[in-house]
Amino acid sequence: MNTGASISPHGGTLISRVLRGVIREAALERARDLPGIQLSPASVSDLELIAVGAFSPLAGFMGQADYQSVVETMHLANGLVWSLPITLPAEKGTTDHIGEGDEIVLYEEDRLLGLMTVEEKFGYDKVREAHEVFRTTEEAHPGVARLYAQGDVLLGGPVTLLNRPKDRSFIEFRHDPAQARRMFAERGWRRIVGFQTRNPIHRAHEYIQKSALEIVDGLFLHPLVGETGPDDVPADVRIRSYQAILRDYYPPERVILGVFPATMRYAGPREAIFHAICRKNYGCTHFIVGRDHAGVGDYYGTYDAQLIFDEFRPEEIGITPLFFEHAFYCKKCGTVVTAKTCPHDREEHVYLSGTQVRAMLARGEAPPPEFTRPEVAQILIQGYQSSNAEEA
Numbered sequence: 001m002n003t004g005a006s007i008s009p010h011g012g013t014l015i016s017r018v019l020r021g022v023i024r025e026a027a028l029e030r031a032r033d034l035p036g037i038q039l040s041p042a043s044v045s046d047l048e049l050i051a052v053g054a055f056s057p058l059a060g061f062m063g064q065a066d067y068q069s070v071v072e073t074m075h076l077a078n079g080l081v082w083s084l085p086i087t088l089p090a091e092k093g094t095t096d097h098i099g100e101g102d103e104i105v106l107y108e109e110d111r112l113l114g115l116m117t118v119e120e121k122f123g124y125d126k127v128r129e130a131h132e133v134f135r136t137t138e139e140a141h142p143g144v145a146r147l148y149a150q151g152d153v154l155l156g157g158p159v160t161l162l163n164r165p166k167d168r169s170f171i172e173f174r175h176d177p178a179q180a181r182r183m184f185a186e187r188g189w190r191r192i193v194g195f196q197t198r199n200p201i202h203r204a205h206e207y208i209q210k211s212a213l214e215i216v217d218g219l220f221l222h223p224l225v226g227e228t229g230p231d232d233v234p235a236d237v238r239i240r241s242y243q244a245i246l247r248d249y250y251p252p253e254r255v256i257l258g259v260f261p262a263t264m265r266y267a268g269p270r271e272a273i274f275h276a277i278c279r280k281n282y283g284c285t286h287f288i289v290g291r292d293h294a295g296v297g298d299y300y301g302t303y304d305a306q307l308i309f310d311e312f313r314p315e316e317i318g319i320t321p322l323f324f325e326h327a328f329y330c331k332k333c334g335t336v337v338t339a340k341t342c343p344h345d346r347e348e349h350v351y352l353s354g355t356q357v358r359a360m361l362a363r364g365e366a367p368p369p370e371f372t373r374p375e376v377a378q379i380l381i382q383g384y385q386s387s388n389a390e391e392a
């Protein structure tokens with residue numbers, strides 16, 4: 001087996017806060033007498049990702065020093081790069097009985113998920129966070145809207161996970177960072193490129209993934225399946241479409257499909273850094289950053305998610321970003337190209353906007369095969385038709 005050097009997790013140690021065996025039993029026993037709070041879906045997701053090490057070096061929800069430092073400087077208080085606040089918001093009224101130093105239970109509805117030692121309880125400035133993190137204070141931005149709607153106090157402190165969240169869909173693809181690292185090692189991969197997506201794979205994405213795969217050993221296709229927006233294709237339809245394209249068009253020994261159960265924040269450039277660092281924790285050495293990565297509307301400039309990497313020294317991030325242009329099929333070139341590789345006019349290019357594609361699929365129409373593989377189009381059309389049937 002190849003035991004070659006694998007990339008270090010962010011901060012040097014893969015965090016594990018998942019309790020097992022007798023330690024877990026003892027924690028469950030203790031939990032009976034402890035006060036508890038309900039987590040939002042976003043906090044449920046954060047808790048699991050902290051516990052499995054996807055957010056290494058975080059071992060809990062951020063305290064005030066880390067929170068302030070991340071919001072203002074994109075670094076943790078200890079100087080390590082970290083671009084998004086990972087906080088546990090709570091309503092004032094529901095936390096009056098919780099004091100600093102208390103141990104509390106974290107619930108997802110009736111399900112006990114974990115324990116937290118509340119080291120800090122502090123107020124924060126939502127407008128300032130919105131301005132710094134999302135570069136806008138407009139409530140029309142989905143990330144800002146969620147921030148404004150959440151509780152007014154933040155609880156900071158280390159967590160442990162006793163039970164996994166309720167949603168275990170796509171279980172065969174839920175590889176924790178330690179498992180993903182093991183799978184890469186078993187395949188003898190030393191250079192692994194991570195691909196973040198919340199969309200189906202069209203020919204353009206296939207081209208980008210395969211271009212990257214030419215220079216590394218393996219592709220970790222890692223779609224986000226946590227909370228996404230109303231315009232995003234439902235996760236189960238996307239997963240079926242990934243399975244179809246991987247089966248027919250990718251060498252199986254070069255690709256691993258995993259799911260990333262994170263909440264989409266739409267923080268554009270800051271989220272691109274965050275997504276890269278998380279994938280480093282999963283063991284990726286390279287990460288694909290497209291134009292407008294994790295963007296929404298026109299809140300961010302086309303290249304902002306790529307340019308932000310220049311604000312850090314490469315060794316501060318650790319994982320190597322690979323920047324890609326938009327790709328499309330060119331009739332003259334007879335292949336998928338980008339503005340970097342094709343000299344022809346726009347009329348030679350097969351280009352459809354997201355809105356156009358959605359409209360076609362909803363009508364039961366397959367996009368041209370130069371745009372979407374027919375196997376993928378079929379699954380997307382079925383997905384649209386069944387989701388419309390549910391709404392009717």
Ligand SMILES: [Zn+2]
Binds near residue numbers: 330
């Ligand atoms: Zn061309």
